[in-house]
Amino acid sequence: MSYDALFYAGSEEPHFLDACTLCSKPLSHNSDIFMYRGNTPFCSQECRQEQIESDEARERRWKKMASKKSTETSKKSATVQTGTLVASN
Numbered sequence: 495m496s497y498d499a500l501f502y503a504g505s506e507e508p509h510f511l512d513a514c515t516l517c518s519k520p521l522s523h524n525s526d527i528f529m530y531r532g533n534t535p536f537c538s539q540e541c542r543q544e545q546i547e548s549d550e551a552r553e554r555r556w557k558k559m560a561s562k563k564s565t566e567t568s569k570k571s572a573t574v575q576t577g578t579l580v581a582s583n
């Protein structure tokens with residue numbers, strides 16, 4: 495129904511696969527491109543890692559918000575579950 499939204503979303507990514515998603519550095523075909531989630535290109539491992547970490551932080555925040563709303567009783571045990579999940583690959 496709302497095709498307008500699709501057009502707008504498309505026009506906001508004019509440099510798709512041409513530039514690093516994080517720092518907007520142009521990506522040449524000769525240099526290495528680090529893909530993330532299938533269609534998100536980055537110029538370096540560092541940029542990709544930063545995106546991954548910010549994504550994970552956002553997901554964690556969403557989960558926290560969701561669990562806070564649904565189960566108020568699990569608030570006390572939640573403080574114990576603040577372990578750090580490190581993806582070392």
Ligand SMILES: [Zn+2]
Pocket residue numbers: 514515516517518519536537538541
């Ligand atoms: Zn970059």
